[in-house]
Amino acid sequence: xxxxxxxxxxxxxxxxxxxxxxxxxxxxxxxxxxxxxxxxxxxxxxxxxxxxxxxxxxxxxxxxxxxxxxxxxxxxxxxxxxxxxxxxxxxxxxxxxxxxxxxxxxxxxxxxxxxxxxxxxxxxxxxxxxxxxxxxxxxxxxxxxxxxxxxxxxxxxxxxxxxxxxxxxxxxxxxxxxxxxxxxxxxxxxxxxxxxxxxxxxxxxxxxxxxxxxxxxxxxxxxxxxxxxxxxxxxxxxxxx
Amino acid sequence: xxxxxxxxxxxxxxxxxxxxxxxxxxxxxxxxxxxxxxxxxxxxxxxxxxxxxxxxxxxxxxxxxxxxxxxxxxxxxxxxxxxxxxxxxxxxxxxxxxxxxxxxxxxxxxxxxxxxxxxxxxxxxxxxxxxxxxxxxxxxxxxxxxxxxxxxxxxxxxxxxxxxxxxxxxxxxxxxxxxxxxxxxxxxxxxxxxxxxxxxxxxxxxxxxxxxxxxxxxxxxxxxxxxxxxxxxxxxxxxxxxxxxxxxxxxxxxxxxxxxxxxxxxxxxxxxxxxxxxxxxxxxxxxxxxxxxxxxxxxxxxxxxxxxxxxxxxxxxxxxxxxxxxxxxxxxxxxxxxxxxxxxxxxxxxxxxxxxxxxxxxxxxxxxxxxxxxxxxxxxxxxxxxxxxxxxxxxxxxxxxxxxxxxxxxxxxxxxxxxxxxxxxxxxxxxxxxxxxxxxxxxxxxxxxxxxxxxxxxxxxxxxxxxxxxxxxxxxxxxxxxxxxxxxxxxxxxxx
Numbered sequence: 001x002x003x004x005x006x007x008x009x010x011x012x013x014x015x016x017x018x019x020x021x022x023x024x025x026x027x028x029x030x031x032x033x034x035x036x037x038x039x040x041x042x043x044x045x046x047x048x049x050x051x052x053x054x055x056x057x058x059x060x061x062x063x064x065x066x067x068x069x070x071x072x073x074x075x076x077x078x079x080x081x082x083x084x085x086x087x088x089x090x091x092x093x094x095x096x097x098x099x100x101x102x103x104x105x106x107x108x109x110x111x112x113x114x115x116x117x118x119x120x121x122x123x124x125x126x127x128x129x130x131x132x133x134x135x136x137x138x139x140x141x142x143x144x145x146x147x148x149x150x151x152x153x154x155x156x157x158x159x160x161x162x163x164x165x166x167x168x169x170x171x172x173x174x175x176x177x178x179x180x181x182x183x184x185x186x187x188x189x190x191x192x193x194x195x196x197x198x199x200x201x202x203x204x205x206x207x208x209x210x211x212x213x214x215x216x217x218x219x220x221x222x223x224x225x226x227x228x229x230x231x232x233x234x235x236x237x238x239x240x241x
Numbered sequence: 242x243x244x245x246x247x248x249x250x251x252x253x254x255x256x257x258x259x260x261x262x263x264x265x266x267x268x269x270x271x272x273x274x275x276x277x278x279x280x281x282x283x284x285x286x287x288x289x290x291x292x293x294x295x296x297x298x299x300x301x302x303x304x305x306x307x308x309x310x311x312x313x314x315x316x317x318x319x320x321x322x323x324x325x326x327x328x329x330x331x332x333x334x335x336x337x338x339x340x341x342x343x344x345x346x347x348x349x350x351x352x353x354x355x356x357x358x359x360x361x362x363x364x365x366x367x368x369x370x371x372x373x374x375x376x377x378x379x380x381x382x383x384x385x386x387x388x389x390x391x392x393x394x395x396x397x398x399x400x401x402x403x404x405x406x407x408x409x410x411x412x413x414x415x416x417x418x419x420x421x422x423x424x425x426x427x428x429x430x431x432x433x434x435x436x437x438x439x440x441x442x443x444x445x446x447x448x449x450x451x452x453x454x455x456x457x458x459x460x461x462x463x464x465x466x467x468x469x470x471x472x473x474x475x476x477x478x479x480x481x482x483x484x485x486x487x488x489x490x491x492x493x494x495x496x497x498x499x500x501x502x503x504x505x506x507x508x509x510x511x512x513x514x515x516x517x518x519x520x521x522x523x524x525x526x527x528x529x530x531x532x533x534x535x536x537x538x539x540x541x542x543x544x545x546x547x548x549x550x551x552x553x554x555x556x557x558x559x560x561x562x563x564x565x566x567x568x569x570x571x572x573x574x575x576x577x578x579x580x581x582x583x584x585x586x587x588x589x590x591x592x593x594x595x596x597x598x599x600x601x602x603x604x605x606x607x608x609x610x611x612x613x614x615x616x617x618x619x620x621x622x623x624x625x626x627x628x629x630x631x632x633x634x635x636x637x638x639x640x641x642x643x644x645x646x647x648x649x650x651x652x653x654x655x656x657x658x659x660x661x662x663x664x665x666x667x668x669x670x671x672x673x674x675x676x677x678x679x680x681x682x683x684x685x686x687x688x689x690x691x692x693x694x695x696x697x698x699x700x701x702x703x704x705x706x707x708x709x710x711x712x713x714x715x716x717x718x719x720x721x722x723x724x725x726x727x728x729x730x731x732x733x734x735x736x737x
Contacts, residue, residue, distance in 0.1 A: 080514070102524035108525075224579040
């Protein structure tokens with residue numbers, strides 16, 4: 001039973017979501033403030049956090065950043081504003097997905113299940129090679145779901161990991177944002193492509209590639225089309241250390 | 242009819258009027274002065290000649306033997322002709338059919354028979370101005386008395402001798418001519434001064450007029466803060482004052498209207514926003530209601546389902562209101578991505594389960610690629626197709642074609658050289674003519690058709706806003722074959 005932490009200040013919304021999400025089969029802990037949420041993170045150990053962006057006291061964006069400091073738990077933000085800037089900032093702060101309130105319980109449930117599936121591993125499932133693969137100094141272990149660069153582990157949130165696994169499975173293949181949205185986020189074709197852009201941005205930051213020239217990056221932007229994983233000169237995949 | 246500004250302009254009219262006044266004034270003054278001077282000059286010359294002539298005759302007449310012979314007459318004529326130092330005197334003396342002239346063989350053509358008769362009959366000095374081939378001349382006739390004059394200053398009795406004199410008057414004409422040319426010479430500077438004054442006057446009038454024209458134009462362009470600098474206190478200054486007052490009044494009314502409109506829009510946005518929180522709680526539990534409705538008694542189940550359904554509609558309405566508010570606030574922005582528009586349309590229809598009910602005629606894959614906001618394109622196609630399915634009748638078709646832009650840059654500042662044309666048609670009764678101009682109005686409902694629809698009443702407005710945000714156009718019409726036709730053109734950009 002997935003464990004859910006709901007951080008929502010409005011009592012009616014909190015109660016409604018609590019009721020509905022429990023009926024969908026989740027174990028839900030609901031808190032009203034960001035501070036309580038951060039505390040609940042340690043005690044409750046949730047599988048997914050549903051975070052309202054408009055919170056009294058500590059703002060939702062700060063909560064999101066504080067969680068991401070040492071925790072890669074999937075975060076779905078709920079925003080009452082239709083403000084586009086909020087969404088972008090929230091995604092860049094580390095949220096994996098977002099819903100706009102008012103949201104029906106079954107829509108939120110679908111998003112939660114999609115994000116949980118991302119934790120479960122990359123595309124291909126059992127066909128993934130049992131051993132870690134090497135791309136330059138980047139090591140990707142598809143079975144253990146770990147990534148390290150130059151021997152240093154890189155902690156990745158589920159969306160980031162899933163995106164990296166998908167792209168690196170076919171180096172040189174270009175994926176459109178719509179394709180990535182469908183494959184990683186299980187959104188419709190017309191979903192918000194900013195999810196992809198924000199996630200790539202976070203991935204590049206974590207891989208330490210923000211200052212790297214475009215053609216030296218692992219994840220390369222293909223102008224006007226989408227993204228591709230860099231094809232490294234040495235095609236032989238060596239077993240890691 | 243309007244003259245070109247150059248010809249009909251105030252400046253030209255002023256110059257022409259001033260010049261006319263100057264010319265009329267100089268010419269009239271000149272003409273009057275000329276007449277007076279001419280009369281005076283001629284009168285004076287003629288009086289002098291007559292006096293000299295009479296003196297000469299009076300002084301010489303006593304020496305004339307009587308009755309005179311032809312030789313005596315000749316001598317007499319010569320003496321008179323030479324009495325003055327001037328040499329242009331021509332003299333003729335007559336006595337009973339005999340004549341003698343100072344110039345030999347002079348026919349004396351200037352002398353008219355009437356004058357000759359007048360001298361003979363009236364025994365008085367007679368003169369006449371005549372024009373000859375050589376210019377104007379004065380002819381004077383004088384009867385000569387004989388013996389001693391009567392006492393009491395009476396004239397001597399007439400002797401039958403008459404003396405005639407012809408003097409050319411070219412000198413006097415010369416004076417007159419120089420007078421005329423002087424008037425002519427005076428006219429030119431007067432005309433120049435008049436034109437100069439006219440230009441100055443025109444400048445004085447035209448400068449404020451031009452300023453007024455420029456200011457009016459700026460107001461028309463929307464610069465309501467435009468004011469005129471007012472100089473002096475004439476009618477034009479008064480006009481400038483009035484203009485400034487009008488502009489100020491206009492500016493404040495427009496500011497009021499804008500403030501009110503802004504307040505109304507903010508109010509709509511605030512209301513939508515405030516509705517969201519309670520709706521969020523309600524929307525969260527509608528699924529619970531739906532699931533459990535089956536276990537409730539019939540009336541309660543109906544009520545519960547009603548609440549659930551209407552909550553869903555309310556959510557859509559508030560979503561649409563928020564969307565419209567963003568357009569109104571100018572906060573709507575495009576999140577561009579290059580997509581295949583044909584694929585996008587297919588995905589839109591498939592996502593709503595319409596792939597089997599809505600027919601499509603789309604260009605082959607990868608021929609209609611362009612940079613658009615995929616989410617907004619989805620809204621456009623979904624709203625139009627949904628509208629056709631709700632209000633029209635099957636078959637509903639979505640057609641797309643790509644054509645060259647009418648003119649480069651015509652589709653806004655996008656610089657797109659191609660446009661995608663998306664046509665959504667249905668086979669229903671079409672849109673009534675009186676409704677057609679309002680189909681994109683917010684909450685517009687034609688009273689002939691449904692009073693309540695599934696849509697929020699904002700769907701087509703939002704569609705139109707989304708099209709315009711892309712720099713495209715949207716039109717609604719009825720097909721000749723029946724059914725409504727919505728046509729969207731979207732510029733197909735290839736560069737962000």
